[in-house]
Amino acid sequence: MHADAQRLTLGRVALYALLVLFALYYLTPLYVVLTTSLKPMDEVRAGNLIALPQTWTIEAWHRAWNGACIGVDCNGLRPYFWNSVRMVVPSVLISTFIGALNGYVLAHWRFRGSEILFTALLVGCFIPFQVVLLPMARLLGIFGLANTTAGLIFVHVVYGLAFTTLFFRNFYISVPEELIKAARVDGAGFFLIFRKVVLPLSGPIFVVCIIWQFTQIWNDFLFGVAFNGGQQAPITVALNNLVNTSTGVKEYNVDMAAAVIAALPTLFVYIVAGRYFVRGLTAGAVKG
């Protein structure tokens, strides 16, 4: 920002020290969770929070994955992890695909009233979902979808569409109208233009949208706990049940390993595609 910024002054040293201090603030909980998960339980009880394990063990990870008791079943998080995978993949793909088509319509095939419809659709980004919980629970019950992954997929698609449509619409607005016009003059129709002209340009926004939806749906707890608390519950619900059961001896190392297991997929996405993750956050959040 100023010419002498690069010189090593006392101010610069203090600046870096502060930034490192903040980095420690954000990293310490991760460090504590990881080290606790790698300690045996007697060390967790005797030692202190930030000490490194004296005996490194992945026993807690084993138990969290295979053996910890969630409710009456003692099969660990594994079944719930796969529940979440089975839930997240279809919901992300369906909501992203429909959102892409919607965005394409709202950006390049406007018709009378389409702008108003878009605004009306956006309301879905703002409502607190508590306001749809009771009717949705009833509806899922009527159709036999309560406590099923299919029901949860349906819910995530329905309430994800407002966001995915917003993403694609705002991206496609920047695709030059002339491209679409030229293709139409050449005789291409609605779907052909989408496939041959628009889709090849959509790589980045697909990544942004898929990451956003993946993170949102994987991390969801409200819909999971309200509509699917049983055998097919997602991992966030299982983790909460595991950590907040008051029966038996509390195994904090298992809790921590379980927390990391639940966080790994989204952390992995963040690490490999952080740039797109941030772009989605700002794009989705500034509007929604």
Next chain:
Amino acid sequence: MSAVASAIPPRSLRGLADEWLPRIVLSPTLAMSLVFVYGFIVWTAYLSLTESRMMPSFDFAGLAQYARLFDNERWWTSAKNLGIFGSLFIGISVVLGLLIAILLDQKIRTEGALRAIYLYPMALSFIVTGTAWKWILNPGLGLEKLVRDWGYPNFTFDWLVNSNLSIYTVVIAGVWQSSGFVMALFLAGLRGVDEEIIKAAQVDGASLPRIYWKIVIPSLRPVFFSVLLILSHIAIKSFDLVMALTAGGPGNASDVPAIFMYQFSFNRGQLGLGAAAAMMMLMTIVAVLVPLMYLETRSARSAR
């Protein structure tokens, strides 16, 4: 832009398809929005005006559920907690996020790595964050024990199990999770500030803190509104974090409206009361968000 659609008259089958396909493509989403957003809000609103307990009933009860809600001490605890949590969570996140963004905007060599560190909590589920902080704040084995082992045997940090203070643990964890995100928003805003203005002010002899206070921060007005919008939205809806961290406890000392709504609707079978609580949450969101959105669009427009 809609000129394109009318430029080619819909004579042929293709023209007819191009005229109607956009509407057909959009209609499932619109229908779902109409039923599952608007319809369900109306349904919930109606439910809140009936006698419904375990099962939905359609006996109209006027505002009786709202009267019960306002007589309910737990509801007021949760409303008060939302006020405490909301204002502290938003206030601290904004100050911390802005401070880190400004520090990071000083041509820092390792900016990319630092930014990634500050922002990673945003990728986590609130349940994971809650679980982690529940352990760190554990009075018996967590931070309290650590400081005691360091030679301060009288140190107490029992907020998690202290009825008067448990809501503040939610603030601690919430700020940890969201302040990095606030930083990212402010940093993007700072990158849009014209460097020439800052240089000119420096030539005039203004100090850097003064330049930030007088010129840079005021120019971030639109970002402030976006941040407030997002954070208040997160605060009003907050449910997962409280569930994982305190589950509303001890007792119901750290209840928030979202938990009240969930427990009365799903655990206690008081559908009408739950619906009334949900409607109050919706109204709070509207009351907070609409003025903010208005101010945001206005300040964004005047900034151009």
